[in-house]
Amino acid sequence: MNKxxxxxxxxxxxxxxxxxxxxYSLNDVVITGRQMQPKMAMSWVTFYGYVSQHEDQSFNVSINxxxxxTESFSFSPELxxxxxxxxxxxxxLND
Structure with a gap:
């Protein structure tokens, strides 16, 4: 990955x-993954994670x-x- x-x-x-x-006052989250979309397709980076101490409360957040x-926010039924x-x-979706 370049600088x-x-x-x-x-x-x-x-x-x-x-x-x-x-x-959402989610003050303590754990980011478990990052995915940058190909620049020719879209200007998004998606982050995957969960609320600390609650691995079942997972989410994805995409940032332009x-x-x-923020472009999108998806979440588990538990979250x-x-x-x-x-x-x-x-x-x-509030920004």
Whole structure:
């Protein structure tokens, strides 16, 4: 991986973690994987992970690194239940 791609991934990961923290108060998450889409296809980096201490509460967050914003958020049924129980609407993408 070249330096530019690593910088994109690092910046995008910070945006993803901030999104989870600010939108759903998920202050402690574990990122388990990263996937940068081919630049000719789309300007996204997708992060895979789970809520710390709750591996069943998994998620994927895709960040548009050209716009520096969240493009999509998907989650396991267990995380959906936890978010709803805490008063959040997991189907509203807030940025």
């Amino acid at each position: 530019e791609d690593q910088e994109i991934i690092d910046r995008s990961e910070s945006i993803a973690i901030k999104y989870l923290k600010d939108t 690194y050209k716009e520096n914003q 959906e239940k936890a978010l709803i129980a805490n008063g959040y609407d997991p189907y509203q």
